[in-house]
Amino acid sequence: MNKCVAIIGAGIAGLTAAQKLYENGFNDITIYEALDRIGGRIHTIPFDNGVLELGAQWLHGQHGNPLYHLAKERDLISNPNIDFGIEGTGIFCTDSGDLLNNTDINKVIEFLNRIKDQISDHSLETNQLMSAQQVFRDNFEKYIKTQECPPLDTDLLWSLFNWYIKFEVIDNSCNDLNDISLLSYTQYDECDGIDLINLKNGYKTIIDSLVNEFPKNVINLRHCVKRIEICNKNNKQNMDTFFGFILPKNKINIIKTLGFGTINKIYLYFDKPFWSSDDNGFQFVWTKHSNHSLPDWVYDITGFDLVRGQPNVLVGWIGGNGAIQMEKVPNCQMIGDICFRVLKQFLPNMTIERPSKVICSKWWSNEYVCGAYSNRSLNYQKLNLDIESLSEPIVCETKYSNLSNRYIDYPLILFGGEATDRQFYSTTHGAMRSGLREAQRLIEFYNKLNVLDISKL
Numbered sequence: 001m002n003k004c005v006a007i008i009g010a011g012i013a014g015l016t017a018a019q020k021l022y023e024n025g026f027n028d029i030t031i032y033e034a035l036d037r038i039g040g041r042i043h044t045i046p047f048d049n050g051v052l053e054l055g056a057q058w059l060h061g062q063h064g065n066p067l068y069h070l071a072k073e074r075d076l077i078s079n080p081n082i083d084f085g086i087e088g089t090g091i092f093c094t095d096s097g098d099l100l101n102n103t104d105i106n107k108v109i110e111f112l113n114r115i116k117d118q119i120s121d122h123s124l125e126t127n128q129l130m131s132a133q134q135v136f137r138d139n140f141e142k143y144i145k146t147q148e149c150p151p152l153d154t155d156l157l158w159s160l161f162n163w164y165i166k167f168e169v170i171d172n173s174c175n176d177l178n179d180i181s182l183l184s185y186t187q188y189d190e191c192d193g194i195d196l197i198n199l200k201n202g203y204k205t206i207i208d209s210l211v212n213e214f215p216k217n218v219i220n221l222r223h224c225v226k227r228i229e230i231c232n233k234n235n236k237q238n239m240d241t242f243f244g245f246i247l248p249k250n251k252i253n254i255i256k257t258l259g260f261g262t263i264n265k266i267y268l269y270f271d272k273p274f275w276s277s278d279d280n281g282f283q284f285v286w287t288k289h290s291n292h293s294l295p296d297w298v299y300d301i302t303g304f305d306l307v308r309g310q311p312n313v314l315v316g317w318i319g320g321n322g323a324i325q326m327e328k329v330p331n332c333q334m335i336g337d338i339c340f341r342v343l344k345q346f347l348p349n350m351t352i353e354r355p356s357k358v359i360c361s362k363w364w365s366n367e368y369v370c371g372a373y374s375n376r377s378l379n380y381q382k383l384n385l386d387i388e389s390l391s392e393p394i395v396c397e398t399k400y401s402n403l404s405n406r407y408i409d410y411p412l413i414l415f416g417g418e419a420t421d422r423q424f425y426s427t428t429h430g431a432m433r434s435g436l437r438e439a440q441r442l443i444e445f446y447n448k449l450n451v452l453d454i455s456k457l
């Protein structure tokens with residue numbers, strides 16, 4: 001039987017699968033990639049003697065993270081004990097220009113992080129069908145009435161709560177934390193070890209090192225697959241969709257209910273940095289949502305962090321609907337000018353000049369990606385669906401021997417990508433695992449076929 005494999009997408013899942021198959025003697029592989037570059041949601045660009053990451057930023061965790069092991073083996077990572085990522089920390093300030101007391105802020109954030117940990121390890125008694133936002137809210141309501149809560153004004157406490165929720169919206173890549181199930185926290189596993197690990201010279205180095213292991217002509221850039229059809233008279237045709245046949249109901253339900261939202265990054269380059277190298281960043285606690293004459297999307301920016309290896313650059317993270325609205329602004333410089341006004345409002349006592357260069361990611365408008373990464377929505381949890389059904393292959397009964405009338409289920413279409421990984425969805429290592437899983441499925445199938453062929457003799 002011809003071991004011919006077509007892979008759609010040159011993201012980390014597709015490339016890992018290709019590398020593993022190639023290593024196992026599959027020589028007839030073709031990768032179709034719609035974009036004019038490889039990497040998918042890993043997108044490193046050169047900038048000012050260094051790099052910027054428009055997509056994936058860090059490797060998350062060490063133990064049980066196959067991508068970390070691969071990167072370490074190939075000497076691609078920075079020493080995580082001295083060079084690790086930073087996000088959502090630094091100076092907390094309000095839209096009235098007040099700098100907040102970090103001890104108080106940390107207490108509140110520690111409390112909310114504790115709630116998050118308790119959701120994750122199932123130690124919080126709660127209705128499992130409540131949204132994540134509701135659980136945070138209910139517990140925060142109780143907390144602010146206790147002695148444990150720092151003596152801050154109640155409105156300010158809720159503003160801080162809203163900052164935390166926006167941070168979670170970004171972390172979960174969703175539109176609204178009210179749509180997110182507790183499963184997002186209980187099913188998702190963190191790999192132990194340091195959580196925000198930097199690549200020495202950017203994420204692209206991982207992609208390049210994978211691609212170096214198989215022939216270059218395997219990858220066809222600017223080749224968008226429009227439809228997959230099965231040439232089998234028994235299959236019902238479904239000509240309106242990407243799949244030219246009827247998908248199993250379970251798969252359709254999962255595809256329809258899994259959440260997939262957008263997050264974006266806004267990089268601002270300042271000729272003269274207005275911060276000190278000891279700072280970590282500036283977090284925006286909005287206390288009023290009106291009379292700012294600013295577009296609505298700015299309220300979904302959690303703040304700006306310093307950027308490793310880029311002393312003149314700050315990065316802003318934006319999620320929710322704001323991440324989509326921001327993409328509709330005609331150009332990045334206009335986005336930068338609006339962020340400049342926001343920074344001046346939050347930090348009136350600092351001398352801030354207009355950023356001279358602005359670079360933004362636009363994941364929602366990328367027609368082959370349409371967002372950032374998957375989450376486990378409340379609707380998905382309510383339907384009690386099993387993610388394994390998403391990665392089950394479409395099989396086709398095929399005669400495996402011309403000498404005898406023997407048939408076998410042939411895995412015709414396989415499903416990979418970050419969303420299909422049960423515990424590590426949303427991450428690059430989840431995507432990598434999915435590529436390995438599907439490659440292994442094919443390897444095992446052909447191994448079995450060889451045994452059957454031999455036993456027939």
Ligand SMILES: Cc1cc2nc3c(=O)[nH]c(=O)nc-3n(C[C@H](O)[C@H](O)[C@H](O)COP(=O)(O)OP(=O)(O)OC[C@H]3O[C@@H](n4cnc5c(N)ncnc54)[C@H](O)[C@@H]3O)c2cc1C
Nearest residue numbers: 009011012013034040041056057058225417418427428431
């Ligand atoms: C802003 C942002 C920050 C992130 N931060 C992190 C992080 O810090 N750490 C982490 O672990 N993860 C992070 N992620 C998530 C991570 O990038 C993804 O989970 C992972 O890269 C997904 O890999 P994939 O191979 O499953 O999919 P993709 O990378 O999306 O690859 C799929 C490929 O298929 C192509 N394609 C789609 N349709 C077609 C078609 N019809 N024909 C041909 N080609 C097609 C696409 O162009 C794409 O190249 C982040 C993502 C974003 C967007």
